[in-house]
Amino acid sequence: MFHRFSYSFPTLAVDRVEEVEREKKIKAVKWITANEIYLAGHFPGEPIMPGVLTLEGMVQSALILVGESLSRGNISASLHKVDRVRFKRAVIPGDRVEFLVSLTGKEGDLWTFKGKTQVGEETAAEATLILKVVVREVGFEL
Amino acid sequence: MMENREIQSILPHRYPFLLVDRILEIEPGKKGIGIKCLTGGEWFSQGHGAYPPALLLESLAQVGGIVLGSKARKENPQSQFIGLFAGVSDFQFQRCPVLGEMITLKVEATQSLASLYRFSAEAFVGAEKIAGGQILLSFMQSPAGAPGRGPAGKK
Numbered sequence: 200m201f202h203r204f205s206y207s208f209p210t211l212a213v214d215r216v217e218e219v220e221r222e223k224k225i226k227a228v229k230w231i232t233a234n235e236i237y238l239a240g241h242f243p244g245e246p247i248m249p250g251v252l253t254l255e256g257m258v259q260s261a262l263i264l265v266g267e268s269l270s271r272g273n274i275s276a277s278l279h280k281v282d283r284v285r286f287k288r289a290v291i292p293g294d295r296v297e298f299l300v301s302l303t304g305k306e307g308d309l310w311t312f313k314g315k316t317q318v319g320e321e322t323a324a325e326a327t328l329i330l331k332v333v334v335r336e337v338g339f340e341l
Numbered sequence: 342m343m344e345n346r347e348i349q350s351i352l353p354h355r356y357p358f359l360l361v362d363r364i365l366e367i368e369p370g371k372k373g374i375g376i377k378c379l380t381g382g383e384w385f386s387q388g389h390g391a392y393p394p395a396l397l398l399e400s401l402a403q404v405g406g407i408v409l410g411s412k413a414r415k416e417n418p419q420s421q422f423i424g425l426f427a428g429v430s431d432f433q434f435q436r437c438p439v440l441g442e443m444i445t446l447k448v449e450a451t452q453s454l455a456s457l458y459r460f461s462a463e464a465f466v467g468a469e470k471i472a473g474g475q476i477l478l479s480f481m482q483s484p485a486g487a488p489g490r491g492p493a494g495k496k
Contacts, residue, residue: 236384240358249358250426251402255395277434278394281474284429326429 212256213298216263224301225264229256233292250286253296253324257314260298261328265310268302272334279309280329288323290316296323308332343367343407351410352403357384360400361407361446370412372449375404379440391437392444394472401462402426402476404446409458409480421483427457432474442466448476456481 213227231248238246258278265276290296297317304311310332316324343364352359360377367373377400379392406424413420438444445465452459456479463473 237358240355242353243355245353249399251395251399254398254429255393258395277437280431280433281394281398281429282431284432286426286428 212252212259219264219267222268222302224299225260227260227263227298229296231290231292231294231296238292246292248290250324253286253290253316254281254284254326256296256298257300257316257326258328260300261312261314261330264300264302265330265332269334272336275333277331278328279331282327284324284326286324288318288321290318290323294318348407351407351414354403360396361403364407367408367411369415370408370450373404373408375407375446377444377446379438379442379444381440386440390440392439394434394437397464397472398429398432398476400444401446401448401464402478405448405460405462405476405478408448408450409478413482423481423483425479427479428477430475430477432472434472436471438466438471
């Protein structure tokens with residue numbers, strides 16, 4: 200999914216994209232299971248999804264939305280800024296997490312998104328994300 | 342100065358999610374400077390070899406947790422507490438640190454309201470500032486005699 204991006208994260212923090220509207224919004228889903236590597240240390244005997252990884256899920260959803268919105272070129276996208284991040288509810292194994300991210304503005308190469316993480320009806324986290332998106336047009340591949 | 346062993350007596354975090362290696366300077370309840378070394382053996386290093394921004398936030402939050410936790414321990418060596426990562430504001434990333442670099446994590450408490458603590462947090466590689474902003478931690482002491490870390494650990 201991320202082969203077009205110069206972006207790295209060891210694990211894909213989303214499992215499936217359920218809805219996507221180009222240049223508008225995306226809904227992605229992840230299931231949380233006790234077998235995930237980081238849950239071993241967060242915390243021993245008491246697995247809780249780290250808040251920063253729900254943030255990561257929102258960032259990755261935003262990246263997919265960028266990828267869907269631009270049909271060509273090599274995309275180099277990086278996280279530029281996060282603001283108004285609030286972690287509201289613990290996410291534990293067995294939960295189904297939904298990442299709802301919508302594009303709210305573009306200024307030059309900075310794209311602003313509003314993200315929300317939900318477990319069922321409850322909001323687990325919220326964030327404003329700004330990504331720096333640079334597109335290089337590619338010609339014929341040699 | 343605080344070595345990893347002592348860090349583990351304050352934070353409940355363990356492998357692979359203990360994201361601070363050593364504390365260089367600490368003023369309990371006020372500020373702290375920690376380091377995190379990046380090497381090829383870590384679980385997030387497959388791929389591009391950069392330290393993910395989300396984990397950088399976590400490293401800074403853990404130093405914040407140590408600043409608050411060490412104050413509680415200084416007042417009462419037996420104290421138990423729960424720290425939660427409550428939020429981030431206005432946090433900007435200049436670049437991602439890469440393998441082979443050592444990140445210096447600086448946090449300083451700027452404001453507190455009830456159980457919420459606001460920190461200004463900055464990450465450096467050498468003299469270069471690579472990220473900075475504000476983080477928000479929620480910190481509660483458990484009543485004396487209550488077992489362990491309670492339902493939520495730190496974050």
